[in-house]
Structures are given as C-alpha cells and as structure tokens.
Amino acid sequence: MATNFYNGKRLSFDGQLCTVRYFGEVQGTKGEWLGVEWDDPTRGKHSGENGGIRYFECVSKLPTAASFVRPTRRPDPPRSFVEALRHKYASEDFEDPDVKIVYIRKDKNQAPSTHHDKPVRISGKEVEEVGFDKIRKQLADLHELKIVLLDGLCVSRPIATLRERFLNAGSPAEPAALTDIKDTCPKIVELDLSRNLFEEWREIVSICEQLDRLKSLRVDGNRFRDVSLSEAERTHCATAFANIKTLKMEDTLLSWHEIADLATLFPYLNSFVASSNALGKLENGFLPSTITDLTLEENGFHALSDLLPLTKLPNLQRLILKNNKIAEIVTPGSETPVFPSMLSEVNLSYNEIASWAFIDRLEDVFPGLTAIRVAHNPLYQSLYAADGRALSVRDGYMLTLARLGRLKNINYSPITPKERLDAEIYYLSQIGKELSANPQSKEAAIIASHRRYAELCEEYGDPNVHRSTTLINPNSLAARLIKFSFRLSESAERVVKEDVPRSFTAEIPTGFTVYSALGIVGKKFGLPPMKLRLVWETGDWVPAGWDALAVGTAWDSESSEEEDEKGLGVERIPREVELVAGTRTVGTWVDGVEANVRVELK
Template structure:
C-alpha cells in the first residue's frame, strides 16, 4: 500500500483505524503500518515494540495500537451517495420487484401491508430530511474514480432536503471533505461527526464563500469522541460560526483557555473530558454571552479554582440556568457554596453521584443519608428551583434551610468559641438564614476539669425512667427517675444486668431505649427510594416534612454504652417485654 501515510483512515473486518506509522519494524521483514484503532481495546500495544517507540496513540489506552501488513484485507469504502443508496434505497420496490421478502409472525405468513410503502418512501431520496450514515465507511470523494451519478455535483440533485445528517464513525480525514458534502445540502441544520478522527480540522479551503458554506449554516453540531484538544476544537468551530447547540464530549479537553467558542452558543455539552475545576471553563464567561445550558457530567471536577491558595475569582454568564455536575469528583461543600457566585443565574442543578454524598457526616461524626445531602444542597443554593430533576417546593426549602441552620448550630456547639470565625466562613448563608429564621441557641459544654484518666471522666450519668403511659408503678417514672452512673466501657449486655438488678426485673425482660434529644425527618426513614435522590430518574419524588425524635434501641450485645452517647449524660427509657 504505497499510498499509505500517517493520518490515513482505514477499516478491516468492520474495525476502523488511523495510520500512525509507515515503515519497517525491527526484527520483522517488510513494510508495516502502525495503526491506532478507534476501539482502543482492539490492539495489543500503544505504539512501542520491543522497547522501541514507533508511534504514539492519541488515546492513553495501552492497547490502542497494532502493526498490520499493507496487504491486509481492507474494507471497501463508499462515497456519500453510495452510502445513502445502500442505507435508504437498497430495497427493490414496485412492479419490477421479483424477490419479495416473506414476513412471518408466530410462524405464519403475514400480508406485507405498509412495508412496501415504507420502502418506496425510503427510496425517494429527494424527500429525505433525517439521514443517518454512521459506520458505513464513508470516505472523501476521488473525482477521478467516481462515476457521474456518485459525483459531488449529483448530491444536491439526489437529496436536497436533508436537514439532519449523521456522518459519525466513518473514514473522513479532513473537515474539507465533510464541508464539500455539506456545501451541497442547502437545508442542513444539524451535523453529527462523532468518532471521526481528522488529521486536518480546518474546513473551508474549498468553499468560495465562508458565510454561505454548508458548515456555516449549521445551528447544531455533535463532535463527540474526536480526540480533540482545545485548539483543534476551536479550529473546527471556526467553520461553524452560527452553531447554537454543541456537544464536544469524550474528547481531550482539560481547559478552554485556548479554545474560543462561537458567541452564538445557547447549549454546550462537555461531558467525559479532563476538566478538574470550574476555572477550566471560565472562558465561557467571555465568549458565550447567550449560554443557557452547560453539561460537565463525568469529568474530574473537584473545586471551583485551579489553585486554592491563590484564587482568581471569575463569574460565568448570568444566562446559564441549567448546570450538570453529576459523576464528578466533588468531595467538599466548598464548590457547592460557591455555585451561587460563579453561576449567578443558576436555577436547575444536577449533582448526583459525587463522592461527597456517599460519605456525609454530621458535626458530631455521625453518618448522614443521601437525603440529608439533598436537603443540605438545597439550603446552600437559595436560587435553585430544581435539583436532580426534582422540583423544590416551598415547604421543602423551608425544612431544608431550618435543618441546615440547626446543623451549623450543632457544629458551633461542639467547637471552641475561637473556631467560630472559621466555621461560619464555611457556611456563607449563616447570617442570611439567621435573619430569616432566627439564630439557633448555641449551648457549649463547659470544658471538663476532670482528669481524663480518672474514673469520674469515664462514667456516664444515666437518667432511667419508665413512661407513665406504661402503668408500671414499681419502676421509676419521669418525675422520679433513677439516676445512676455507669462506666462508658460497659457493654449493653452489662447495662441490662446492672439495670435489671437495680429495678428488680429479669434483664431478659428489659427493653431499653436511649433518647438522644435529636430529631429525624419521618420521610427519611419511611420513603422507599429517598436514598436514590441522586438517581437518573427525572420523575424523582418530593421529600416530605414530618419529624420525629431520634432514638436508639440498646440491643444486648458487646458494643460499649459510650459509643451511643456524646457527652457525659444519657437518658434511658425502660419498657418491659
């Protein structure tokens, strides 16, 4: 294959690849082609053989490359019109059709009502508006080897009404080749080029007038899986100055600092790239003043700023109302606290499946549920209208904000006063929420003067009672409880034994309940599915508003009593089995 060169697109047995090297391989006879497969799992190496690097793959996958003989069985490519006829005019119809397909349903022949009509409609290529030619091995036109009926000039005669065109996963090598086709489709508005691997992304060399070219009239484009870096994407988009909706997912974008985008954009999808902070896309604030929807799903975003020590503040357009940050690497509330400033117009947020919501802890170290994360996210973003496709009701916002305020108060109560400034700095809505709902009471426990190694420091003062509704007159009641000191290290087995002896009741007949003094939302405990608030379901249910006292049943076991209690006091309710 003397015509082979780096960048040439080939296919063998339906597997597409790009030539990255042409020449000899040490220890092997003859000429070889070093190729990078579109499917990176198809190969055996990354361009290195016996310690010698012959070529580099654009992907980082270790098995994206192979060496093939130039004489391999290569698949026959097609022109645009050949692919169009293969897909939409391959079925013979009308009176001249001799081989009718027999359709069977449950083993019985069915009359072919409607199928012939569909086939005829497909064959009428002039009426086609939506055309999908992905994976049909479409290549550039070689006018010297192309019949007159397949020539470029015949495109506009054959299919002049195409508005949506999918040319993804084909064998194009330059954008000019694609532009030559689009120039002959006067009604084209949407173009999909996914997984084409272009060696040249400049596309208007063959167009006499840039503004009248087929690419310039596009309003929507999909450029996914094209292995584009920032400058390459910018060059591609220069040929599409009027595009309003753009998808550039699964490329190699780590920053938009060197990628000026069309100022006409209303929606942009940048999923599955290499962004690590929101600052990586700050250029959108300068070049996309009309942007409304932004998807950054499945990146590695963990913060607002690249350098947390030297923050360079920025603001993205107020027109952005919809933001998707699902499946990123958010582990801290900081980035969520800063969303209101970074996206001042934000109304609709998706932030599901981030590590933060899998390992939530309260101020006192207790695990929180995903539903707690849902409410704490709502409370931090006052302008939000929907979260993970679920509409935020007024009652839900009220409960979320009061819950968040109580959590801040709890954090302050558990920390020394000198840490107040740092704690409140991490909760920018503190003052606003206090003005709305009143400042929570901060009850700090007095610093203990006891020697931590003394026996007194290791005892719990337990208030034990039986509720009056139980009607157990022989047990201490709420007005006259039993106050007893029990070592924190005592297992629950021993606690049952101690209280059984003091109360004159068989330990096996005791049912002990620790009253924590805290509250939980009833919906969090009862709604089957609240743990999935961060799911992909668009019809997520609303969260309720009822609350109940949090209690812990002290089930006999080896767990120490002290692990259930914060502080030096406990309140235990006694019931009989």
C-alpha cells in the same frame, strides 16, 4: 503499494476503525508493516513502540492503542454517502454478500417467465431481478427520509476522487454543484455520520451543502487528518451550515483550538457537544456566542478555572460537565471564572468534589445558578457531622440546597418551599451542633465557614449552642456511643406494670439499628418492641409548619405549595424526630452524643 498508504489514512478491518500512523519496516521482522492506531484504544498491543524503538505517536494516551498489521491485509471497502444510504435504508439483501441485485425493466403485458424457478448466477453470484416499480418505491422512500443514521458504515467522500470522477465523466473539473445527495434524500433534518472513514472536514462540508433542511449533525468518533480550510471554504461553510442548530463532536480527539474553530463555522449553533475528547485546560479557542447548551462530559478538567474561555458565552444557559475530574474552583495562578447570569443549570455529577468550600463558592462562579446536579461525588460518600456522626447522602443534598440559597432544582428534583424551609433549619441546627462541639475560641472561624449563617439566623433565629465542659474526641469510643434517656409517654405508662421503671438511661453504639434499640427499650419496659414508637425530642424550636420528620422522609414532597406556605408563620413548636423502625442505624437519626427519647404506643 507504498503509495496507497500515508499518515492519517483511515481504514477499517473487520468493522474496527483505525488510522495509519506508520508504513515501513519493523526491526527484527521481514517485510513492511502498517502501524495503526485503533479508534478503540483497548484493541491494540502497544503505544507505537516496539522492542524499545518508537515508530510512531498515537493521539490516544492509552498504552494499548496501537498495533502493527501487514499491508496485505484486506480492509473493509469504503462506501460513498449514497451507497451507505441505500445499503441501510433501501437494500433488502445487504447482509448477504453473495447476492447481487440487478435492476431490469419489465413489460406489464409480458407473461410470467418460468425461469424464476431457478436462481440465475453471474460470475458465481446469485442474481435477483428487481422491477422498476419496486425501485421507484425504494427511491421515493429515500426521498422522504428526515432522520438518517449512517454511523459505522465506512462512509468516505474524498474530494480529490470526486473531482477525478467528474473529469472522467466530462463534467467541470471543480464539482462545486454536486447534487448526488440532494437528488437522493433532500429532506434530511437530522444526520449521524459518526465513526466513519472521513479524513478531511471538507468531506463533511461537501455533504451538508446539499442538505438545506439539515438542523442536527453528529460526527462523533471520526478521526480527521485535516480540518484546515481556505478563507473561501470558510465563507462557504456559513451557507452550508446555515440551518444547523445542533452539533455533536464526541470522541474526535481534536484539540480544543481545532474544535472551537470548527464550531465557529456554524453561524446559528445553539447546542454543542464535545465530550470524550481528552480536553484539559481550555486555551486559545472561543466558541460561537450563539450557544445556549454545552456538553463537555468525560474530558480531563480538574478545576472550573480550566473552563475560563467559556465565560465569554453570553447566551449559555446549560453546562454539562459530568464525568470529569473537577475537584477545585481555581488552580494556583489561575483566574476565578465568572459565568454570565444567563447560565442557570450546571451538571457536576461524577466528578471529584470533596469539600463544602467548593459548594459554597459555586454561586460566585455561576451567579445565575438555579439548577444543579452533584450526585456521585466523594463529598456525599463520606459525610460526617461535627460530632463525628455519619451523615446520609440525602443529608448531604439537604445541606447543599441549604448552602445555595437561589437553587430551585437539585439532582433533577424541583425544590419546594417546604423542602427549602426544612433543609435550611436542618443546616442551621448542624451549625449549632458544630459550635457546640468546639470551644468558643473557634466560633468566629466556624461561622465564617458558613456563608449563609447570618442570613439564616435572621430568618429563623440563632441555633441552640450547648458547649460541654469536657469536649469529646470525635474519634474516641465515647463519640461512637449515644447516651439515650428513654421515658414513657402518658399513654404508655398506663399499660406497663407498676414495678417497671418509667424511665431509664442507656449508652447505645451509633451503629446499632433502630430495630436493636426497640428491642432494648421493649425488654426494659416489658412491652412488645414493634408496638412502640421512639420519638427524639431534639430541644430545638422550629416554625409551626415545619415537618418534624422531614430529615428522614423521602426527598419529594406531595403537599401543595399552598399548604407549604401556610407553615411559614412565626409560631414555633418543639422539633421532634421519630426513629422509624428499620435497619437504619441510630447514629444516622440522632445528632450529638445525648438524646432524650419519648416512648409511645402505636
């Protein structure tokens, strides 16, 4: 039995795929064992070590990827490509293992037989007679298939076995002109061969060489034992893969060198996916220059410098790096990557970006960047203004687009001219607040940390800087209080009683909701709280077309671009922000530790 098992052999037990990594005895037990690495690394019990003895190594780094199973355990039977195709697309009874289909030819003139009233049994299995008319229809349907999904069907195509079959059938020893797939389903355009029992890349080539219309190939979750090819085989791949534009190789756990080498076998590849391959720093491997769309999600990148070989892709337009561990632009001792200007869209969501310095340098790395996704990074979960006030996630996105001047799309939302105007003015006001909260000795360093400061000042004018003679520690109790000066508007003055003051001052914690602030104001002025509007007079001046309430409204604007452009004139008006009634805290509305608020009637 030992000859049936070898390192790298693919097996399936009860639908769970695994790879043989060891065959032999295990100390403290009787008999022989198979050491297997499960494709699902959470299914096992150890990492190839038992009782302090290392029996084998796993490709997966998780500590529960391996198990020992008895070699007598019966694996799931493998299928050929055509068997799997018929199993999924042409068999009506494939879910019943006790039914055997028998193909018979029927005479059209023969009278209906009565023996069909009782099932026929052969070797204990029920037999279903299927006429050739029905079979011809099923085969015709297979012949027309364009999208074929054979994932998880225990498909294998061992080349040595194919040669042996052809020899036994009296065919040439070298099955260079196999037509089993082409004869059955020649029109396939999209093919998914994921999570099967393939061991050699030659098996994939042997399938694709018969499908001259194939444009998209998916081989996710396969664990190839051997991806090496001779020079003659590599030359043949240029023909076998000639029409394939999209290739997906997720969760193969191949090295970057192996992945890149296989990708070069596709001469006209445009879209390539190599996610979930435990990749780290990319070295010793270059992808084909034809690639325009590249996805490397869920790997182990820590810095953009880990991707340096990708800067050699002259036609790359879209790069997806979602769900990695990227926190830096460059690691110590590494070269700063600079991608071609063709690359305009980058997805960095679900990484570990935690600083504005990273955001500011993105245009250095991606000079053609116009669309970005940065959602779900630590930076946006704990944002604070210079005065210690907590900022919302939306504030963070506004500051992001303001810092990246060429950006046209953020988090899948197009940026209108009006939104850019609002964001840049808001960003400039935040710089002003930061300058106000720090002594003049730090002004040069603060300005240097905002790369667009001079450009924005030239566009909108310098921000107002009001330095207090006594600076407040942002972590102190005083920093958690806002000194509000409330005054009644002219319309509100006319409805209050004569003995009621027209203004008052109150220190309110930043964590109080706007509802709470309305309650304080309503009680002081003797007015119904929900009949009042609180309007913060910021003291800033903005272009006449700027939306005074933009910071607190929804991200997408409904106004047309023509209307947006009308607001770009030189006339300036006071910037005012309404504290909209709700559970949002006053600290997320107001910048600084003091605020003048006008109280109006609704």
